[in-house]
Structure formats: C-alpha cells, structure tokens
Amino acid sequence: MPLFTPRVFSGIQPSGGLTLGNYLGAITKFVDWQAKGTHATIFCMVDLHAITVPQDPAALRRNTRELCAGFLASGIDPERSILINQSQVPEHAQLAWIFNCVARMGWMGRMTQWKDKSGKNAEAASLGLFAYPALMAADILVYHATHVPVGEDQKQHIELTRDIAAKFNHDYGVDFFPMTEPVIEGAATRVMSLRDGTRKMSKSDPVDGSRINLTDDADTIAKKFRKAKTDPDPLPGEAGALETRPDVRNLVNIYAALSGRDVDAVLREKAGGQLGHFKQDLADLAVAKLAPISTEMARLMDDPAEIDRILARGAERARAITVPILEKTYEIVGMVR
Numbered sequence: 001m002p003l004f005t006p007r008v009f010s011g012i013q014p015s016g017g018l019t020l021g022n023y024l025g026a027i028t029k030f031v032d033w034q035a036k037g038t039h040a041t042i043f044c045m046v047d048l049h050a051i052t053v054p055q056d057p058a059a060l061r062r063n064t065r066e067l068c069a070g071f072l073a074s075g076i077d078p079e080r081s082i083l084i085n086q087s088q089v090p091e092h093a094q095l096a097w098i099f100n101c102v103a104r105m106g107w108m109g110r111m112t113q114w115k116d117k118s119g120k121n122a123e124a125a126s127l128g129l130f131a132y133p134a135l136m137a138a139d140i141l142v143y144h145a146t147h148v149p150v151g152e153d154q155k156q157h158i159e160l161t162r163d164i165a166a167k168f169n170h171d172y173g174v175d176f177f178p179m180t181e182p183v184i185e186g187a188a189t190r191v192m193s194l195r196d197g198t199r200k201m202s203k204s205d206p207v208d209g210s211r212i213n214l215t216d217d218a219d220t221i222a223k224k225f226r227k228a229k230t231d232p233d234p235l236p237g238e239a240g241a242l243e244t245r246p247d248v249r250n251l252v253n254i255y256a257a258l259s260g261r262d263v264d265a266v267l268r269e270k271a272g273g274q275l276g277h278f279k280q281d282l283a284d285l286a287v288a289k290l291a292p293i294s295t296e297m298a299r300l301m302d303d304p305a306e307i308d309r310i311l312a313r314g315a316e317r318a319r320a321i322t323v324p325i326l327e328k329t330y331e332i333v334g335m336v337r
C-alpha cells in the first residue's frame with residue numbers, strides 16, 4: 001500500500017441538538033486528536049446525511065450552525081482543524097455516487113442502522129437512508145482519512161468503508177484508497193438512554209428526558225439525571241457487578257467519562273453509595289463540564305454570520321484535499337476529464 005498522510009476525519013449529523021452521547025462518544029475524542037497534533041484533523045457537520053430522514057429546512061439550517069457552535073465551544077479550533085459542512089464540499093456527494101456503484105445491495109441491507117431506522121416499513125424509507133454508508137465512506141475516503149474516531153454504533157459503517165475501499169482498489173487494480181481504522185476508545189463509546197439503558201441515547205429520540213442536550217440548563221440536567229431509570233440497590237464495588245444493571249452501568253460510565261477516570265476507580269470510591277446521592281454527584285459534574293460549553297454556544301449563535309465565515313473558510317481548505325482525490329478517482333474509473 002502507498003504511504004498515506006495520517007489524517008483523521010469524523011462527522012456528526014445536524015439532525016437535532018447535540019447530546020451528551022455525541023459529546024462523550026465523539027467530540028471529546030475529536031478534541032484529543034486535535035491536541036495530539038500527530039494527524040491532520042477534519043471535522044464535519046454531515047447535513048446530507050441528516051436529510052436521509054425528513055428535516056424541516058429552517059430547523060436543519062439552525063441545527064447545522066448550532067452544531068458548528070458546539071464543535072467550537074467544545075474546543076475545536078478552526079485554524080488547527082478543518083471544520084466543514086458536508087454539502088459545502090461537493091466532492092463528498094460526487095465520490096458517494098462512485099461508491100454507490102462499488103458497494104453491493106446485500107452489504108447495505110445488512111447494516112444494523114438501516115434495519116433500525118427503516119423499521120418495519122423499509123419500502124417507504126428513502127433511497128438515501130439505504131445508501132447512507134456509501135456516502136459515509138465517501139466522507140472519509142475523499143480525504144484518504146486513515147483514522148476515524150466514532151462511537152460504538154458506527155463501527156459497522158467503518159468496516160463497510162474498508163470493504164468499499166478494498167473492492168474499489170481490487171476492481172481497478174490500484175492501491176488508491178487506504179484501509180481506514182476506526183478508533184473507539186474510552187468509558188463512553190455507547191452512552192445509553194436515561195430512560196432505557198438498553199437503547200442508545202439519540203438526538204432524535206422523541207422523549208427529551210431520555211437524553212442530556214448540550215443546551216440544557218443546570219436545573220434540566222439535574223432533573224433528567226434524578227428521573228433517570230435505575231434500581232433500588234446501592235452501587236457495587238466493581239464493574240462486573242453492573243453487567244445485569246444496564247441503567248446503572250450507563251450512569252457510572254457517564255460519570256467515569258466526564259471525570260476522566262476509569263469505571264473501576266469510580267466504583268472503588270462510590271461502592272455502597274445510594275443511587276440518589278450518586279445521581280446528584282453526577283448532575284453536579286455534568287453541569288460543571290457542560291455549562292461553559294452551552295454558554296459559549298449561545299454566544300456563538302448570536303453571530304451566525306461568523307459561523308458561516310468559518311464554514312466557508314473550512315470548505316475552501318477542505319477542497320484543496322478533496323478536489324485532487326476526486327479527480328484522480330474519476331481518472332481511475334475512466335471518466336473523460
């Protein structure tokens with residue numbers, strides 16, 4: 001394989017407000033990669049992915065800018081990283097078409113996100129929802145990204161990205177696309193719903209109490225944790241004992257991730273404690289971490305023109321990478337240029 005420039009890419013859908021799941025599973029990891037400085041870092045608001053399910057246009061515009069504010073407020077620096085909105089870099093969608101012709105229907109049909117989101121009525125789901133992983137592969141490979149930090153739920157899509165890259169390279173007899181590595185690390189790779197510890201916390205869950213939004217105020221955060229589903233037993237002293245208590249395990253994982261410690265260290269300190277007290281400690285910790293972010297997001301949202309300028313500049317920098325990679329792809333495929 002050729003030596004690829006080490007590059008990190010990841011994205012988040014502006015399909016609602018940012019959740020604590022997005023923050024712990026994705027954004028904090030993005031900030032860590034940026035701080036390491038070993039790789040070029042590219043972070044994206046994936047608006048084209050958001051419209052695979054219905055979106056109100058005004059809400060989509062607002063959510064996209066708010067997501068950008070969330071990235072900035074959490075520590076993404078638009079000078080050190082490239083920060084973009086997907087539809088402003090057209091090579092993502094152009095490469096996705098090529099990948100639609102590389103990926104197989106059977107591969108897409110096996111994706112658990114497709115099965116979950118299309119539900120019982122797959123016939124009525126959009127073609128875009130079915131093809132979602134090919135667009136995601138294009139998002140990643142249009143930068144020749146070598147590493148993708150994601151939450152656990154996206155692992156299967158990264159594996160499919162590797163399948164698409166391998167098939168393209170094989171079919172055309174080239175070593176053009178890298179085998180991208182998923183990076184899934186930490187205590188909160190899968191933050192669960194506060195109302196059901198067996199389901200992922202999601203920004204599009206109709207029950208607002210199931211998630212912490214980055215824009216929630218201190219009282220709302222405390223109330224949501226207070227009402228989080230748990231059981232009457234005290235906290236155990238070691239992680240193994242949480243296997244059968246998914247709701248409690250979720251809260252402990254969130255606490256560990258927010259405090260930057262591992263789960264065993266948290267349990268050693270909290271063993272025997274009542275859940276009521278633990279929920280209060282967790283709420284205090286979450287408020288201390290999230291309040292400065294939501295204040296900064298609100299400040300940034302007062303100046304949408306500045307957000308738009310940052311995104312326009314990001315798109316310009318991104319296209320210095322994506323245009324040559326797309327052109328080379330077209331040449332390999334046999335398009336007259």
Ligand code: AQP
Pocket residue numbers: 011012013014015016019021022024025026149150151152153154188189190191192200201202203204205
């Ligand atoms: N609950 C979660 N725990 C850990 N990581 C999570 N991520 C999302 N939810 C959790 C990670 O956040 C990144 C962006 O995800 P996305 O918004 O593009 O799509 P998603 O995974 O489908 O997120 P949602 O909140 O569930 O959105 P909707 O409700 O619109 O489908 C990814 O790295 C993801 O792993």
